[in-house]
Every structure is written in C-alpha cells, then in structure tokens.
Amino acid sequence: MISTEPGLHWVGEAGNGQDALELVRRLQPEVLLLDLGLPQMDGLEVMRVIAADTLPTRVLVVTARQDPQAMRTALSFGAHGYLLKTDDASALVSALRTVADGGHHVSPELAGVFDRDVQTREPLTPREVEIAQAVGRGLSSKRIGCDLGISEHTVRKHRENIARKLGLRNTAEMVAWMIRQRL
Template sequence: MTIRLLLADDQALVRGALAALLSLEHDLEVVAEVGSGADVLDAVRELRPDVALLDIEMPGLDGIEATRAVVAAGLGTRVLVVTTFGRPGYLRRALQAGASGFVVKDVPATQLADAVRRVHAGLRVVDPTLAADSLVTGDSPLTERETDVLRAARDGASVAVVAQRLHLSQGTVRNHLSAAIGKTGGENRAAAVRVAEANGWL
C-alpha cells in the first residue's frame, strides 16, 4: 500500500530534497508540494494525502496553525511536523494543535520515512530529546494576550504601534509587556522576545 504525502516548506531546496529522499522509498509517494502554510488546507482538500509533512516557520500561516486547520477539516490526513527548529514550546503547541508527530530536519532519511509510516499507522512519533526538554521546560508561562503583544513587538515596534496593531490601549500594552518581561526573566522586551522565541512560545 502506498502512503500519499504532502510536503509544505517555504524553502524550495529543502522541499525538493525531502521529496527526492522520500520518493526513494517504495511505499511513499509525494503527491503535492506547497511553499506556504496558507496553501496546505486547499491541497489537503483537493488531494486527500495520507500524511502532511509541515514545516513550522512559513509565511502567511505557520505550520502549527496549518496543522490545526488540517485536523479540524476532518479529512483523515495526519500531520507530521518536520522542522529545523527543535524547540520544546513548538513541540507542545504542535501536539496541542493535533499533530501526530514532531521531528527535526537533521533526522536520517530512513528515520524520517519510518516516522511517516508510524504516523500513518496511527502512532505518535516525537523526537525523544525534544520530548525530554519539553518536560523540563514546561508550558509557556505567558498568557495568550502576553504572547500576542510579544509577537507584535518582536520587530522592535513602539508601544504605540503595538497598541494600534492589537487594538489595545498603550497602557494595556505596557502592562502585558511588563508581565512578559517578568515571566521570561528578560531585562527588557527585546530579551523577552528572544527567550520566548528560543523556547518556541511565540
């Protein structure tokens, strides 16, 4: 039985390399390749792949939100997140969104193919080192609004601009930034953003 795959990665070279490696397996067939998270759901609806391999950091819609959309569509496509960024927070968020597996891109091709087969069989596949790190790190300490504010501030935007982006008062933005700085242990909001990004909380 052939397992039909969809690959989503914004880097064409990486996407092509993954497709070439996986296509060498006798029971795997890449039926679609897309370059953004926004294109994932349409491709899933049209082609009904068995497993979607999604990167996390993609333009438009990230891999975690794309995972949530694919799972919510209820079409039977399972999601395996394959990313360069092995961050504990990403792992937790991907699993919470409904992903069946999470591996990093430096995994050997044979292990990636095996991960695809296991996910297709209904098993959960998680990088063991990342799983351990995730247990140590724990859940994000940030509230949903604090996370939104840090995301909006990650490009160095002023409080006024962040307030405009999120339709909040400047005082509310300052309060959320202050709380986020305290929870991450950063010296300032730039440091808070770095800590949150490093842990996969944003």
C-alpha cells in the same frame, strides 16, 4: 527520496501554509510533512484548520524548532509526530511509516523536552509497561490490541491509566517518556 521508498508516494509540495492547506483539501494525503515556519499561514494554523475541518490527513511536523513551547503547541494542535530537520533520511522514512500506520513519533533528541521530574504516584503494572513500550515504538491502540489479544478499548483504558500515573498529557509525551526510560 520519499518516492523511492516502497509504499510511499510524494503527491505534492507547497511553499506556504495557504497552498499546503489547499493541497491537503484537494489531495487528502495520508500524511502531511509540515514545517511550522511557513509564510502566509504558519504550520500551527494549518493544523488548526485541518482539525476544524476534520480532514483525515495526519500531520508529521518536520522543523528546526526545538523549543518546548513550539513542540507542545504543535502536539496539542493535533500533530502526530515531531521530527527535526537534522534527523537523517531513515528517521524521516520511519516516522512517516509510523504516523501513516496510526502511531505517533517524537525525535529521540527531543525526549528531554518533557522532563518535568515525572513522579509515578502508583507503579505501572506489567501490562501497562508492555503497552507503554508498544506506544514508545509508535504503535496505535488498535495494533497494540491485535498484538496482545485484547480490545482497542482496553488498550485505550490502559493508556489513560499510564498517563494519569505518570502525569503525562498526550501520546507524544508518553513516547518521549519511554525513550528517556529506554524502555
């Protein structure tokens, strides 16, 4: 299905984590679709090695695991997206494109994982809301900067302020927060 989409090419497949890591090292794909429950080397270990080796491949986790700990761990290990196996094909293609373009994606169904009664200590400025909305759409800081006519550095500073104000730890939590707020 992926190969039938314009601009997307399926370059390899592996049945275990060790083989997946070897393929990533050899082929260096833009995006790796990765299950967490792989034999020999689980998906979390694969992500840890990809990060340690500073490989350029971005990781989109595609899994059945919906528990908060697995999701938080995957995101902290460098996953750029977290998609459920029950999501439809169009969601997979959209998530792939978002991650490949430098953004982040979290299945809307999982937005509630980050419910922690987020309390905003300070209100978000209109610019911060605008940037948070763009992050929620999966756009990268570079793309947001281009769209708004500001520097990538300025966008990153706004993102830091948003995260501080909302008590969020990473981009995935910001995306999930935006989904919950329907912004």
